[in-house]
Amino acid sequence: MDVLYFAWVRERIGLPRERIQTDAATVNDLVAELRAREDRYDMAFSDLGALRVALDQELSDFDASLAGVREVAFFPPMTGG
Amino acid sequence: MRVTVQEAAFDLGAESNAFAAGHTDMGAIVTFTGVVRDLPGDPLVAMEIEHYPGMTEAALTDIATRAQERWHLGDVLVIHRYGRMAPGEPIMMVATAAPHRRDAFEAAEYLMDFLKSRAPFWKREITANGASAWVEAKDTDEDALDRW
Secondary structure, three states, X not given: OXXXXXXHHHHHHOOOEEEOOOOXXXXXXXXXHHHHHOHHHHHHOOOHHXXXXXXXXXXXXXXXXXXXXOEEEEEOOOOOO | OEEEEEOOOOOHHHHHHHHHOOOOOOOEEEEEEEEOOOOOOOOEEEEEEEEOOOHHHHHHHHHHXXXXXXXXXXXXXXXXXXXXXXXXXXXXXXXXXEOOHHHHHHHHHHHHHHHHHHOOXXXXXXXXXXXXXXXXXOHHHHHXXXXX
């Protein structure tokens, strides 16, 4: 699946998007997998309360299932307007 | 209904006039414009706005559609910019047209409240002393959604 990062999440991880092969069942599982990879991921995901997640471009939750999902995006709370 | 996400500046007067034209049954037009605001103490050089292409348009369209379902509106306009802009430049605008002003005002406020914390934009401020910081979302913005 494609995993996208925006704003300071993108800066901490150091790339805007990547393609990941994963068997993660939920967003939380995917986050655990990413955190185990490298320190920069571990730091970016250290406070999930400061993060939001979108599945296939719709806001979702960290306990949501990834079944059938093609695009996951992680970002800080939005500041539009 | 029109939702536009663009990098270029927009002409507030021209957009407002175009939106207001062509309705003979709408007694109230409300427009709101968000402008890049200079900071006291540490002058702002620019604001940079990042967004999530695809999701941005979908989220704005969803918010505008909900407003149309909830209030008696003749038309809705949302324009939001991304990229780099200077103090004083318009960032975004919403406009609502309704037979009566209460629907137009309330729908415009609803659009703004949801656009602030449910549309995937992220602002970063660059100041004269070289600092660059992401604008943090405020709890009050999230709380503002509860009233709807």
